[in-house]
Amino acid sequence: MTENEIATAETKKLTAKDFTSDQDVRWCPGCGDYSILAQVQRVLPTLGIPRENVVFVAGIGCSSRFPYYMNTYGFHGIHGRATAIASGIKVARPELSVWVATGDGDCLSIGGNHFVHLLRRNIDVNIILFNNRIYGLTKGQYSPTSEKGKITRSSPYGSIDNPVDPIQLALGSSGTFIARGIDRDPKQLQYVIERASGHKGTAFIEVYQNCNVFNDGAYAQYTDKEVKAEHVLTLEHGKPLIFGKNHDKGIRLNKFFRPEIVSLDQAGDEDIVVHDEKNKHLALVLAEMTDDPSLPTPFGVFYAVDKPTYEEEYVKQIEHAIETEGRGTLKDLLESGNTWEISDN
Amino acid sequence: METNTDTPPQVIEKTLEEVTVRFAGDSGDGMQLTGSQFTKTTALVGNDLETFPDYPAEIRAPAGTLFGVSGFQISFASHDVYTPGDRADVLVAMNPAALKVNLNMLRPGGIIIANSDGFDAKNLRLAGYETNPLEDGSLKGYEVYSIPITKLTTTALEKLPLSMKEIVRSKNFFALGLMYWLFNRPLEPSLEWIKKKFAKNPDLQEANSIALKAGYNYGDITHIFTTRYRVEPAKLPAGKYRNVTGNEAMALGIVASCELSGLPGFLGSYPITPASDILHELSRYRRFNFRTFQAEDEIAGISSAIGAAFAGSLAFTTTSGPGVALKQEAIGLAVMVELPLVIINVQRGGPSTGLPTKTEQADLFQAILGRNGEAPVVVMAAKTPGDCFHSVIDASRIAVKYMTPVLLLSDGYIANGSEPWLIPDPESLSKIPVEFAKNPETFKPYSRNKFNARPWAIPGTPGLEHRVGGLEKKHITGNVSYDPVNHEFMCRLRREKIEGVVEDIPDQEVHGPESGDVLIVGWGGTFGALRQATEYLIEEGKSVAHAHIKYLYPFPRNLGEILSRYKTILVPELNLGQLSVLLQAHYLTPVESYNKIQGLPFTTTEIREKVNKLLAGK
Ligand SMILES: Cc1ncc(C[n+]2csc(CCOP(=O)(O)OP(=O)(O)O)c2C)c(N)n1
Ligand code: SF4
Ligand SMILES: [Mg+2]
Numbered sequence: 001m002t003e004n005e006i007a008t009a010e011t012k013k014l015t016a017k018d019f020t021s022d023q024d025v026r027w028c029p030g031c032g033d034y035s036i037l038a039q040v041q042r043v044l045p046t047l048g049i050p051r052e053n054v055v056f057v058a059g060i061g062c063s064s065r066f067p068y069y070m071n072t073y074g075f076h077g078i079h080g081r082a083t084a085i086a087s088g089i090k091v092a093r094p095e096l097s098v099w100v101a102t103g104d105g106d107c108l109s110i111g112g113n114h115f116v117h118l119l120r121r122n123i124d125v126n127i128i129l130f131n132n133r134i135y136g137l138t139k140g141q142y143s144p145t146s147e148k149g150k151i152t153r154s155s156p157y158g159s160i161d162n163p164v165d166p167i168q169l170a171l172g173s174s175g176t177f178i179a180r181g182i183d184r185d186p187k188q189l190q191y192v193i194e195r196a197s198g199h200k201g202t203a204f205i206e207v208y209q210n211c212n213v214f215n216d217g218a219y220a221q222y223t224d225k226e227v228k229a230e231h232v233l234t235l236e237h238g239k240p241l242i243f244g245k246n247h248d249k250g251i252r253l254n255k256f257f258r259p260e261i262v263s264l265d266q267a268g269d270e271d272i273v274v275h276d277e278k279n280k281h282l283a284l285v286l287a288e289m290t291d292d293p294s295l296p297t298p299f300g301v302f303y304a305v306d307k308p309t310y311e312e313e314y315v316k317q318i319e320h321a322i323e324t325e326g327r328g329t330l331k332d333l334l335e336s337g338n339t340w341e342i343s344d345n
Numbered sequence: 346m347e348t349n350t351d352t353p354p355q356v357i358e359k360t361l362e363e364v365t366v367r368f369a370g371d372s373g374d375g376m377q378l379t380g381s382q383f384t385k386t387t388a389l390v391g392n393d394l395e396t397f398p399d400y401p402a403e404i405r406a407p408a409g410t411l412f413g414v415s416g417f418q419i420s421f422a423s424h425d426v427y428t429p430g431d432r433a434d435v436l437v438a439m440n441p442a443a444l445k446v447n448l449n450m451l452r453p454g455g456i457i458i459a460n461s462d463g464f465d466a467k468n469l470r471l472a473g474y475e476t477n478p479l480e481d482g483s484l485k486g487y488e489v490y491s492i493p494i495t496k497l498t499t500t501a502l503e504k505l506p507l508s509m510k511e512i513v514r515s516k517n518f519f520a521l522g523l524m525y526w527l528f529n530r531p532l533e534p535s536l537e538w539i540k541k542k543f544a545k546n547p548d549l550q551e552a553n554s555i556a557l558k559a560g561y562n563y564g565d566i567t568h569i570f571t572t573r574y575r576v577e578p579a580k581l582p583a584g585k586y587r588n589v590t591g592n593e594a595m596a597l598g599i600v601a602s603c604e605l606s607g608l609p610g611f612l613g614s615y616p617i618t619p620a621s622d623i624l625h626e627l628s629r630y631r632r633f634n635f636r637t638f639q640a641e642d643e644i645a646g647i648s649s650a651i652g653a654a655f656a657g658s659l660a661f662t663t664t665s666g667p668g669v670a671l672k673q674e675a676i677g678l679a680v681m682v683e684l685p686l687v688i689i690n691v692q693r694g695g696p697s698t699g700l701p702t703k704t705e706q707a708d709l710f711q712a713i714l715g716r717n718g719e720a721p722v723v724v725m726a727a728k729t730p731g732d733c734f735h736s737v738i739d740a741s742r743i744a745v746k747y748m749t750p751v752l753l754l755s756d757g758y759i760a761n762g763s764e765p766w767l768i769p770d771p772e773s774l775s776k777i778p779v780e781f782a783k784n785p786e787t788f789k790p791y792s793r794n795k796f797n798a799r800p801w802a803i804p805g806t807p808g809l810e811h812r813v814g815g816l817e818k819k820h821i822t823g824n825v826s827y828d829p830v831n832h833e834f835m836c837r838l839r840r841e842k843i844e845g846v847v848e849d850i851p852d853q854e855v856h857g858p859e860s861g862d863v864l865i866v867g868w869g870g871t872f873g874a875l876r877q878a879t880e881y882l883i884e885e886g887k888s889v890a891h892a893h894i895k896y897l898y899p900f901p902r903n904l905g906e907i908l909s910r911y912k913t914i915l916v917p918e919l920n921l922g923q924l925s926v927l928l929q930a931h932y933l934t935p936v937e938s939y940n941k942i943q944g945l946p947f948t949t950t951e952i953r954e955k956v957n958k959l960l961a962g963k
Contacts (some may be wrong), residue, residue: 021812023824023825050807051807051810052804052805052806052807052808052809052810053804053805054804055655055656055804057652060815067812067814068812068814068825070812071810072810073655073804073810073811073812074810074811074812074813074814075652075655075682075812075813075814076812076813076814076815076816077648077651077678077814077815078648078674078675078678078815081644081645081648081675084640084641084644084645084648084649084652085648085649085651085652085655086652087638087640087645087648087649087652088611088613088638088648088649088650088651088652088653088654088655088656088660089652089653089655089656089804090652091611091636091638091649091653092609092611092636092652092653092656092657092658092660093656093657093804093805095805096656096804096805113641113642113645114641114644114645114648116641117640117641117645314636317631318631318632318634318636320631321631321632322631322632322634325632326632327632327633327634328600328630328632328633329604329771330601330604330605330771330774331771333597333600333601333604333630333633334587334597334601334768334769334771335585335587335768337587337588338385338388338389338534338587338588339585339586339587339768340388340389340391340585340586340587341584341585341586342391342578342581342582342583342584342586343583344583
């Protein structure tokens with residue numbers, strides 16, 4: 001590139017197209033993954049991050065093909081290890097914007113270990129979990145988020161596994177940014193992606209994603225026009241927890257700290273819980289509401305707090321060591337410890 | 346060998362060329378510390394030396410038991426030393442169990458220095474002695490010194506405001522002081538060390554210093570020993586020396602590789618015996634901008650290292666056999682994405698958890714053949730503690746030049762063993778050239794240079810955004826490709842690339858006659874025993890040579906030709922014959938395997954006897 005071209009590249013406004021690679025997207029027509037890709041490609045150009053500083057890392061699964069479709073640096077790793085690969089990239093190069101695309105099998109089954117440890121270390125990586133509650137790529141076995149009793153190719157009598165809730169696992173792993181979106185609500189998805197990107201520390205977004213081939217309609221109650229207003233609770237920081245077709249229902253906590261539904265005309269304003277992203281106790285209560293048939297399921301940002309990142313603390317140690325001990329040289333490296341001379345005779 | 350020199354009346358001073366001392370006691374007796382202090386001082390005195398720490402897997406096994414015995418052997422001499430000695434001349438035994446476990450490692454007529462206080466009824470019973478061997482005459486064939494080390498230590502320290510337990514713990518310094526007297530070593534280096542080590546606890550500092558001096562003075566004053574020994578400095582090549590274990594040298598070599606390449610260093614690792622010390626050592630080098638990442642498991646260790654390599658670091662992962670088994674899938678990924686990565690396997694006894702603290706060489710197959718698919722990587726092995734330094738620099742150089750993972754084998758024996766090491770002049774170490782791709786006009790992720798290496802394009806480089814991954818890659822473009830012909834082409838290309846590394850591998854050297862009756866072929870940590878045995882055999886007039894292979898995949902170009910020049914090829918290995926199989930498969934030449942798989946190194950005697958049997962046609 002000439003200097004001029006570099007200058008124009010810098011000033012040129014990026015668009016979704018700039019983040020679209022030349023590879024054909026190979027997901028099944030109708031797959032929820034398309035929407036997630038579109039929202040990421042829509043948000044990224046608005047973040048002011050040079051494209052060459054963006055890295056997408058994935059494991060294995062339908063969803064993990066994601067990096068091939070992004071015109072950024074990309075790493076399609078091995079099953080379950082995207083979070084570990086991304087950790088290495090970010091610790092080595094803290095200035096990069098590092099993202100992980102992963103599936104419910106990839107992230108929570110084979111990769112469950114690394115997921116927990118990435119969160120607990122708070123390395124500044126953004127994780128997008130494509131939760132379709134099924135193993136898509138291997139053609140439809142139950143996954144760690146599949147509901148108990150699910151009939152799949154590997155559970156013809158119904159699965160007897162209890163599912164794990166990714167939001168609760170993330171909270172239990174000391175995650176500092178935890179949110180949920182859904183493929184069919186692009187606005188909210190864009191919002192949480194943007195928030196995740198702005199968060200310093202590990203950001204975790206669970207996205208409910210429809211696999212129309214092996215688990216179609218898994219999230220119908222949150223997307224069907226007829227019923228969704230009764231099942232979706234949208235979280236907004238500082239706003240009361242209100243839902244329902246006519247915005248006439250709220251959530252309050254009873255004396256056992258259990259959430260319950262109240263109709264707004266019966267309850268006083270102070271009864272309704274006001275969402276606070278910094279309140280971990282509340283986040284835990286909200287996470288427990290997931291899939292509870294008697295309660296709506298929360299979407300949006302559950303929890304967001306600031307904590308020092310791993311790489312930040314690492315760089316501090318390096319800078320401190322160099323300041324106090326001096327930048328090491330090969331000579332003082334080799335001659336550290338006890339040495340002695342042997343002369344020629 | 347022995348010459349008398351003028352000495353004061355009662356004590357004679359003898360000069361010896363070579364001595365082997367073995368310290369043995371409970372795991373909690375501090376024998377490893379005693380041994381390493383003795384080693385440091387001996388190195389400073391100018392002897393050549395080799396050490397062999399031999400300790401149990403249990404951190405503090407129940408006191409007095411046979412399985413809780415911890416040993417440390419050192420051989421030092423006024424000439425070159427290749428091994429820590431087949432048999433000890435002096436055994437320091439802190440209790441009956443230590444005596445029982447180690448007596449067969451003492452030469453007939455050797456010296457036993459026993460802590461008689463450790464030989465109480467309970468300890469005798471735990472060691473399975475019916476009567477006290479120090480008193481029942483069963484040690485008649487040895488020179489036995491029964492010394493109440495515990496009592497002497499407590500008497501010396503009784504004025505100090507320390508608990509009895511703490512005081513008793515200083516007894517190893519008493520024993521060390523006594524050995525310093527016996528072998529004419531200065532106290533200063535250890536006194537210095539004690540001062541630093543216990544700077545925060547002046548009472549312990551004083552206790553250990555007093556115990557050390559008391560041990561020395563005991564030898565000096567009591568005349569219980571009628572002979573004192575002198576081992577003159579060895580005639581080592583001139584230069585600056587330090588003592589290194591294999592793990593230390595490995596860590597130094599890793600940091601040196603980064604400095605020589607100008608790349609930031611990254612280690613992804615999960616603790617495992619006997620490799621953890623490399624992680625410990627490297628975690629101290631923040632001032633070199635070296636990053637250690639203690640991962641949650643071995644898979645994350647290597648995966649994070651691959652990520653760091655993608656991001657432009659010189660990346661390493663260190664482990665032992667079980668960890669390599671976990672890393673294999675990711676090594677395959679590194680083969681596919683063709684990024685530089687050095688994987689270090691400090692081998693230990695297997696299979697499974699096996700013998701965690703003991704040495705073995707049974708991971709050669711795993712290194713060369715251990716992955717799914719056709720997944721060639723360069724495989725090398727270090728042969729001595731000091732050689733770990735140069736080997737890992739070499740591994741880094743190859744990894745970067747060929748954009749490939751390199752697997753470097755070490756083992757528990759050289760990792761924990763130590764020797765004096767001639768510190769190389771930093772100027773004499775050649776730089777590791779690195780070139781990152783920069784030009785978007787010409788960049789193709791899977792194009793090749795003349796070494797068949799693909800370009801290294803790191804994030805942050807404008808216009809070079811590209812994707813890598815474990816799916817098969819289309820030649821040149823690097824796009825995902827399921828084309829059958831391309832797959833075969835790429836499999837062959839990846840192998841050709843690794844076989845091409847032979848261009849960077851020096852020809853195999855042979856020690857001894859260029860042709861003859863027996864060629865001993867070894868690899869890795871057996872070097873010392875094989876070389877020493879070869880020298881003895883040559884001195885005896887036998888037609889025997891030794892070739893020690895550092896590059897195990899690919900083999901050096903001239904290896905096949907060398908094998909053809911000897912009547913018999915003897916391949917001693919601490920496994921059931923892995924190099925044997927590879928040599929025979931590769932060169933279609935019969936070899937004689939000699940295998941030992943006891944968690945212990947070869948002794949020179951074993952090798953000599955084996956060769957002599959072969960020569961006698963047995
Ligand atoms: C080591 C290993 N084990 C198993 C597989 C097979 N495999 C590939 S993807 C997958 C499950 C993917 O499920 P998920 O992560 O939910 O992704 P999805 O396809 O649903 O998006 C499995 C079991 C593999 N590639 N590697
Ligand atoms: S199998 Fe399911 S998850 Fe995979 S691409 Fe098809 S619809 Fe999407
Ligand atoms: Mg899935």
